[in-house]
Amino acid sequence: xxxxxxxxxxxxxxxxxxxxxxxxxxxxxxxxxxxxxxxxxxxxxxxxxxxxxxxxxxxxxxxxxxxxxxxxxxxxxxxxxxxxxxxxxxxxxxxxxxxxxxxxxxxxxxxxxxxxxxxxxxxxxxxxxxxxxxxxxxxxxxxxxxxxxxxxxxxxxxxxxxxxxxxxxxxxxxxxxxxxxxxxxxxxxxxxxxxxxxxxxxxxxxxxxxxxxxxxxxxxxxxxxxxxxxxxxxxxxxxxxxxxxxxxxxxxxxxxxxxxxxxxxxxxxxxxxxx
Amino acid sequence: xxxxxxxxxxxxxxxxxxxxxxxxxxxxxxxxxxxxxxxxxxxxxxxxxxxxxxxxxxxxxxxxxxxxxxxxxxxxxxxxxxxxxxxxxxxxxxxxxxxxxxxxxxxxxxxxxxxxxxxxxxxxxxxxxxxxxxxxxxxxxxxxxxxxxxxxxxxxxxxxxxxxxxxxxxxxxxxxxxxxxxxxxxxxxxxxxxxxxxxxxxxxxxxxxxxxxxxxxxxxxxxxxxxxxxxxxxxxxxxxxxxxxxxxxxxxxxxxxxxxxxxxxxxxxxxxxxxxx
Numbered sequence: 001x002x003x004x005x006x007x008x009x010x011x012x013x014x015x016x017x018x019x020x021x022x023x024x025x026x027x028x029x030x031x032x033x034x035x036x037x038x039x040x041x042x043x044x045x046x047x048x049x050x051x052x053x054x055x056x057x058x059x060x061x062x063x064x065x066x067x068x069x070x071x072x073x074x075x076x077x078x079x080x081x082x083x084x085x086x087x088x089x090x091x092x093x094x095x096x097x098x099x100x101x102x103x104x105x106x107x108x109x110x111x112x113x114x115x116x117x118x119x120x121x122x123x124x125x126x127x128x129x130x131x132x133x134x135x136x137x138x139x140x141x142x143x144x145x146x147x148x149x150x151x152x153x154x155x156x157x158x159x160x161x162x163x164x165x166x167x168x169x170x171x172x173x174x175x176x177x178x179x180x181x182x183x184x185x186x187x188x189x190x191x192x193x194x195x196x197x198x199x200x201x202x203x204x205x206x207x208x209x210x211x212x213x214x215x216x217x218x219x220x221x222x223x224x225x226x227x228x229x230x231x232x233x234x235x236x237x238x239x240x241x242x243x244x245x246x247x248x249x250x251x252x253x254x255x256x257x258x259x260x261x262x263x264x265x266x267x268x269x270x271x272x273x274x275x
Numbered sequence: 276x277x278x279x280x281x282x283x284x285x286x287x288x289x290x291x292x293x294x295x296x297x298x299x300x301x302x303x304x305x306x307x308x309x310x311x312x313x314x315x316x317x318x319x320x321x322x323x324x325x326x327x328x329x330x331x332x333x334x335x336x337x338x339x340x341x342x343x344x345x346x347x348x349x350x351x352x353x354x355x356x357x358x359x360x361x362x363x364x365x366x367x368x369x370x371x372x373x374x375x376x377x378x379x380x381x382x383x384x385x386x387x388x389x390x391x392x393x394x395x396x397x398x399x400x401x402x403x404x405x406x407x408x409x410x411x412x413x414x415x416x417x418x419x420x421x422x423x424x425x426x427x428x429x430x431x432x433x434x435x436x437x438x439x440x441x442x443x444x445x446x447x448x449x450x451x452x453x454x455x456x457x458x459x460x461x462x463x464x465x466x467x468x469x470x471x472x473x474x475x476x477x478x479x480x481x482x483x484x485x486x487x488x489x490x491x492x493x494x495x496x497x498x499x500x501x502x503x504x505x506x507x508x509x510x511x512x513x514x515x516x517x518x519x520x521x522x523x524x525x526x527x528x529x530x531x532x533x534x535x536x537x538x539x540x541x542x543x544x545x546x547x548x549x550x551x552x
Contacts, residue, residue, distance in 0.1 A: 168370065170366055170368055170370045171370050171372070173340060173364070173366075174364060174366075174370055174383075174438075175383075175387065176340060177338045177339070177340055177358050177362055177364050178358065178360060178362075178384050178388050179358045179359065179360045179387060179388065180358075184386075184387060188372075188386065188387075189372065192372070192374045193374075269373050269374045269422060269424070270373070270374075
């Protein structure tokens, strides 16, 4: 009975059928974002020059670039300070978000008990918390780190909890029938399955972490990009304000790319449709 | 009709006595009731019945995933109080872990069931060799480094059978393992399963909708009534092993499946007496 048909393992180097089509547009694709960005900057520059918009209302990209060069040392120092506070808050958010997500995701009771409270916390505008943090911790890096943490913690927790809570019952049965403990089920199935959710949330969280730290810096710090932008706007150095925005955007994109690179390595299995 | 075929000398390997299982929060609906069943060590038993007759409940009760509401379940002479490591399971859905390779999926039970779990780290190589041997046996040689989603449904189901068998379970519980496959793949896997059973002789309880499958594979076919499910009939399958697809074209084979078909049609319309407590 064991005359099974010999199925050959697939050859990974063999091109898929129809792969030769759309070669041209595929080669152009990595360039497209740069082309769009360049066109956007050109349009911006043209509009400012054409309508003679004063520099304290909307500086042209060239003026922003000049300001970036002129204030490079100050921008670098403050950007590094902001990066450090953001990454610190973000790291805290990962630790507590994953721990909390695993805890409430693996127990329906805890989920029901804590979820409403967490939603309530998340609904509070974080700007309103900064003054309280200043009262508790004074002006400086601590309120900025905590604001970044508070704002980015929730998406991570919710996503990890969702990933763990939605494990297929059959998958759990396979393990439970073998005598696996709850801890083993979470370790072998819950956590790996929550990873795609976790990375999706990281990409949201890292962006909002910057919102948190910069927001706190604008009102409660003497260092950081937020503080620099406040000072610059008080002195009508509008190109410098824009330079701060550009630097923030670049930092956000860089951290996003880091998260995405790790994601591709760790959860490539979840993106099998996009190969 | 008698539901015990095991000879009185040897006690049955799996025994259900007067088992009832209530469903839902209110416990108002009974999935199975007064279920009596005995399976001898090394026997291959198939359970057939109309849709929703509580066949899956039977699986849950025997594997210890759910405690019965009433009655007694014993496996290997001891009462079932919770999940047992000596059980291997396979379902209609092959339930593979997509982030693991085929080999690592097959080896999953070894990470949980003792004594394998504590030996796995030291004897990884020999366990991997064992998993590869099993994969070869079901025709998946060379696929161990692939991920399950790179395989067809039939191949995933072969891998699922390997996972159910890797820890040498004495009891194999199969819940419509080939239900989602096309007929040709299904018939091919009947052969694979029969070979595995002849080579290792675990006790098998196969729940299925496919009557030809039941008759082809089993030593004994049990028919369940409509909900609440009970065993209403039992047939011993006379064909010698190994059975081949030729067996399925014998007139006796057709006769037996035909008879089973008739019984299930009766069970569906509720000819089987409904008993309430």
